[in-house]
Amino acid sequence: MQLATGGLSPSVLGRLRAAACVLLASGAPAIAHADAGATTKVDASLLVYGEQNRAKVTEPTARLTRLFPDGQTLSAQLGIDVITGASPTGALPSGVDSVGPPQTYTTPSGNVVTVPPPPPDRIPLSPFKDTRVALDGSWFRPLGLLTSTIGGNFSREKDYQSLGGNAKVSLDLMHRLTTLTLGAGLNHDSVFPVGGTPVGLSAGGLPLSRAHDPKQVVSGMAGLSRILTRRWMMAVSGTRMREQGYLTEPYKVLSILDPATGHSVGQLTEKRPSTRNRTDVLGSSVYHLTRDLVYVSYRYYWDDWSVRSHTLDLKYRHALPGEAYLEPHVRFYSQTAASFFRSGLVQGDPIPEYATSDDRLGSLRTGTIGATVGFRVPEYPGEWTVRAEYIGQFGNRHPGDVVGVQRQYDLFPTLNIGTLVVGYSITF
Amino acid sequence: MRRTAGRLACAALLLGLLALSAGCAANAVKPWDRDLLAEPQMRYAPNPMLNAVDDHVYFSKEGSTGGMDVDGGGCGCN
Numbered sequence: 001m002q003l004a005t006g007g008l009s010p011s012v013l014g015r016l017r018a019a020a021c022v023l024l025a026s027g028a029p030a031i032a033h034a035d036a037g038a039t040t041k042v043d044a045s046l047l048v049y050g051e052q053n054r055a056k057v058t059e060p061t062a063r064l065t066r067l068f069p070d071g072q073t074l075s076a077q078l079g080i081d082v083i084t085g086a087s088p089t090g091a092l093p094s095g096v097d098s099v100g101p102p103q104t105y106t107t108p109s110g111n112v113v114t115v116p117p118p119p120p121d122r123i124p125l126s127p128f129k130d131t132r133v134a135l136d137g138s139w140f141r142p143l144g145l146l147t148s149t150i151g152g153n154f155s156r157e158k159d160y161q162s163l164g165g166n167a168k169v170s171l172d173l174m175h176r177l178t179t180l181t182l183g184a185g186l187n188h189d190s191v192f193p194v195g196g197t198p199v200g201l202s203a204g205g206l207p208l209s210r211a212h213d214p215k216q217v218v219s220g221m222a223g224l225s226r227i228l229t230r231r232w233m234m235a236v237s238g239t240r241m242r243e244q245g246y247l248t249e250p251y252k253v254l255s256i257l258d259p260a261t262g263h264s265v266g267q268l269t270e271k272r273p274s275t276r277n278r279t280d281v282l283g284s285s286v287y288h289l290t291r292d293l294v295y296v297s298y299r300y301y302w303d304d305w306s307v308r309s310h311t312l313d314l315k316y317r318h319a320l321p322g323e324a325y326l327e328p329h330v331r332f333y334s335q336t337a338a339s340f341f342r343s344g345l346v347q348g349d350p351i352p353e354y355a356t357s358d359d360r361l362g363s364l365r366t367g368t369i370g371a372t373v374g375f376r377v378p379e380y381p382g383e384w385t386v387r388a389e390y391i392g393q394f395g396n397r398h399p400g401d402v403v404g405v406q407r408q409y410d411l412f413p414t415l416n417i418g419t420l421v422v423g424y425s426i427t428f
Numbered sequence: 429m430r431r432t433a434g435r436l437a438c439a440a441l442l443l444g445l446l447a448l449s450a451g452c453a454a455n456a457v458k459p460w461d462r463d464l465l466a467e468p469q470m471r472y473a474p475n476p477m478l479n480a481v482d483d484h485v486y487f488s489k490e491g492s493t494g495g496m497d498v499d500g501g502g503c504g505c506n
Binding site: 043045047049059061063083132155157159160162164166168174175176177183187189191215217221223225227229230231233235237239241278279280282284286288293295297299301303307309311317325333335338360361364366372385387391393417419421423 | 456475484505
């Protein structure tokens with residue numbers, strides 16, 4: 001469109017140009033809305049996850065989204081996790097260099113199994129098998145400068161059930177350059193270990209209860225997103241979460257060590273506090289280069305169990321011909337140990353109020369490297385996504401709180417994990 | 429040392445929040461300049477399904493959780 005200058009002053013001309021642009025810009029969505037009816041989007045994905053010599057997970061997921069002309073969307077998602085393999089019991093290596101009797105465990109899937117004793121320097125693992133079914137739904141609704149999202153979720157596995165809801169409201173401010181978001185969520189979970197809930201820090205035996213132990217999670221978040229330039233937007237958000245109820249891992253144990261030799265002479269069940277207050281602050285940035293995009297995020301997390309963590313995530317989306325892209329990804333994660341983390345307990349020492357040897361509450365670092373490829377197959381509808389990643393987890397291999405022979409063992413061998421995700425999306 | 433680093437990180441993020449809320453962008457981006465911003469990949473999490481997979485994997489292997497959302501179901505994996 002050209003505007004003849006005629007006898008108009010430069011300021012009037014400028015205003016007319018701006019008005020024409022605004023009309024063109026604001027008219028485009030209206031035309032699109034008039035032409036479009038409701039559409040349906042189907043997303044399907046398959047995750048294959050494997051830890052070296054440990055757990056394997058296969059997780060197919062399907063998501064159905066109905067997009068209405070007024071901008072509302074309704075979506076439902078079904079995911080099924082099939083989990084097999086083995087996980088650490090929490091016990092330390094036996095340290096005894098002799099053929100002992102077979103060991104009997106209650107596994108994380110609730111089965112009682114008897115296995116030969118592991119080598120004296122090897123961390124004991126417990127085999128398990130479980131299936132988790134998860135259903136999620138959400139309703140997104142635009143209301144002028146406001147948008148609201150209401151969601152719900154339900155999941156069930158052999159010894160755990162979760163039921164929750166959440167709501168989020170976003171408000172566009174300053175000519176839609178700034179978006180303020182507030183949200184809240186509530187989950188009511190139940191833990192019902194097979195064989196009953198064990199008494200914390202006991203040698204096992206009779207369970208404390210066979211009832212469903214409740215666990216309630218209340219969370220709230222506030223976030224601010226800002227468009228800084230034509231190519232760059234940034235966001236800062238904070239989340240606060242309070243967990244209350246049964247937060248102990250019912251199948252994990254701690255070894256009791258002989259103070260002189262370091263040999264394992266027994267074991268106790270673990271016990272964690274019944275509340276946990278978690279907080280995190282997340283900063284995110286997306287920058288559009290000429291064709292490629294750079295995604296950066298950093299999260300700082302802390303809780304009242306003394307776990308503190310840093311997470312840095314970087315992605316670079318490189319545009320390829322024909323709407324395809326290649327997206328390398330790296331992630332770095334580092335956390336401190338919970339205040340009640342113990343590698344093991346020494347015989348004769350006072351038993352603490354709380355104790356766990358779960359690696360996930362110890363000092364650890366995680367590194368991730370991988371790449372995603374997105375592409376369309378010519379003459380076929382839909383978009384494919386394939387992602388392969390390596391995750392390495394590194395912990396304290398020689399912790400200072402063990403004694404005797406345990407000091408010679410590698411108590412946190414590097415955990416090597418491979419993941420493959422294949423996704424497909426189609427809109428009709 | 430770690431606590432100091434954590435406090436510095438927290439302070440930096442809070443400063444970022446203040447800067448964003450104060451509207452420190454040099455120039456407002458006009459509606460007709462938002463072509464790139466309107467692209468579907470111009471989002472903090474352009475692929476929600478991959479994001480959900482990541483949340484689940486890291487929740488089950490690490491002691492932290494959190495992010496931009498309050499949704500997502502509980503899991504007995506951690």
